[in-house]
Amino acid sequence: MDNPFIYRAYQSKELFCDRQKELQKLIENALSGADTTLIAQRRIGKTGLIYRLFDEIKTEGIPLTPIYIDIFATRSLEDLVKVLSEAILSEFPEQTSIGKRFSKFIRSLRPMISYDPLTSAPQLQLTMQTQQEKEQTLGQLLTFLDTQDTHVLLAIDEFQQIRNYPENNVEALLRTHIQRLNNVTFLFCGSKRHLMLDIFSSERNPFYRSTEFLALDKISADAYAEFIQQKFRQADIDIDTEAVNYILDWTRRHTYFTQRLCHTVFNMAEKSVNVDFVKQAAAGILQSDTIVFNQYQQILTAGQWDFLIAVAKEGEARQITSQKFLQKYKLGNASSVNRMVKSLIEKDLLNEDTENGKPVYSLNDVFLSRWLASKY
Numbered sequence: 001m002d003n004p005f006i007y008r009a010y011q012s013k014e015l016f017c018d019r020q021k022e023l024q025k026l027i028e029n030a031l032s033g034a035d036t037t038l039i040a041q042r043r044i045g046k047t048g049l050i051y052r053l054f055d056e057i058k059t060e061g062i063p064l065t066p067i068y069i070d071i072f073a074t075r076s077l078e079d080l081v082k083v084l085s086e087a088i089l090s091e092f093p094e095q096t097s098i099g100k101r102f103s104k105f106i107r108s109l110r111p112m113i114s115y116d117p118l119t120s121a122p123q124l125q126l127t128m129q130t131q132q133e134k135e136q137t138l139g140q141l142l143t144f145l146d147t148q149d150t151h152v153l154l155a156i157d158e159f160q161q162i163r164n165y166p167e168n169n170v171e172a173l174l175r176t177h178i179q180r181l182n183n184v185t186f187l188f189c190g191s192k193r194h195l196m197l198d199i200f201s202s203e204r205n206p207f208y209r210s211t212e213f214l215a216l217d218k219i220s221a222d223a224y225a226e227f228i229q230q231k232f233r234q235a236d237i238d239i240d241t242e243a244v245n246y247i248l249d250w251t252r253r254h255t256y257f258t259q260r261l262c263h264t265v266f267n268m269a270e271k272s273v274n275v276d277f278v279k280q281a282a283a284g285i286l287q288s289d290t291i292v293f294n295q296y297q298q299i300l301t302a303g304q305w306d307f308l309i310a311v312a313k314e315g316e317a318r319q320i321t322s323q324k325f326l327q328k329y330k331l332g333n334a335s336s337v338n339r340m341v342k343s344l345i346e347k348d349l350l351n352e353d354t355e356n357g358k359p360v361y362s363l364n365d366v367f368l369s370r371w372l373a374s375k376y
């Protein structure tokens with residue numbers, strides 16, 4: 001039997017745990033034309049949820065045409081236009097009527113079209129010269145989507161990336177275009193909380209309060225326990241409750257890490273799994289990831305490393321600039337800790353959440369957190 005615990009790309013509804021409420025909400029918003037912003041911690045399951053949503057739309061025949069773009073690797077408005085054109089091109093093959101219209105439109109941009117030899121996904125090179133041309137093309141692409149006889153759901157993953165474009169008007173430009181669309185609904189997704197919140201909830205910015213927020217928390221302990229039990233049972237492996245609880249606790253129910261530990265346990269398992277067996281699997285993961293953890297240390301200052309150790313030992317750290325915390329872990333003064341926090345968040349190593357309006361910090365990498373807490 002194939003391993004049912006995946007920690008790579010979305011595969012199927014059967015291998016996807018819960019998220020029913022979020023799924024319903026996203027469908028409801030898309031159908032009613034409400035744009036949504038999905039912000040959540042790294043590797044908690046944002047992209048997976050988008051794919052799950054697209055799967056649901058297709059299998060249940062929900063009247064929406066979903067298009068997904070990931071703009072993480074884009075560096076400019078021109079890249080954005082390119083990625084969006086390619087996504088439209090693969091959603092509407094040339095044989096379909098929309099596809100015919102789209103390729104006619106694309107041809108007017110004098111592109112070079114080639115196909116990826118491995119995935120046969122279309123790749124475009126557009127010959128846009130001026131900034132004005134690029135801006136126009138973006139508008140035309142969106143207008144194109146808006147005027148087809150289908151309601152489009154356009155999901156833009158890693159949306160905060162637009163903040164890195166050299167052009168500084170992309171937000172305003174997009175917002176202007178989006179406002180005049182009737183037939184396209186957006187799902188903006190990202191993990192850089194500060195940036196996403198600034199884009200969507202800061203009065204100064206064009207997208208200010210233009211979308212509905214959807215928070216993606218951890219999967220509930222009950223739902224995840226049930227899912228894990230069921231997948232083992234289906235493979236005739238008996239896993240006891242204590243072992244399941246240990247998995248959820250040790251990985252802090254952080255989806256990627258829970259999936260990975262389950263994957264490893266499943267691979268090693270024969271007839272039954274108890275808590276000692278899980279502990280062995282967990283130790284094995286930490287051992288094999290040590291090489292990655294050492295890599296982290298190389299890119300950090302000694303102070304940053306010490307700070308990570310402190311947060312790892314706490315699990316969730318609060319009041320990190322209080323005298324108590326600074327002294328307990330010998331971290332120097334508050335302002336240097338503030339600088340470290342900023343830098344570690346930028347490096348994606350540290351996660352900042354809020355609880356009753358106050359910040360709570362944890363390591364993004366649960367395994368690194370476990371490793372540091374046990375080693376130091």
Ligand SMILES: Nc1ncnc2c1ncn2[C@@H]1O[C@H](COP(=O)(O)OP(=O)(O)OP(=O)(O)O)[C@@H](O)[C@H]1O
Pocket residue numbers: 006007008009010011015016017018019040041042043044045046047048049191219255256259
């Ligand atoms: N509900 C779920 N059930 C089972 N596996 C899931 C679920 N959600 C996500 N996963 C798996 O967990 C891993 C991490 O999820 P995903 O890549 O969607 O997270 P993300 O929030 O988009 O991360 P990043 O911030 O790195 O983009 C993936 O392998 C995904 O398949």
Ligand SMILES: [Mg+2]
Pocket residue numbers: 046047048157
């Ligand atoms: Mg993602």
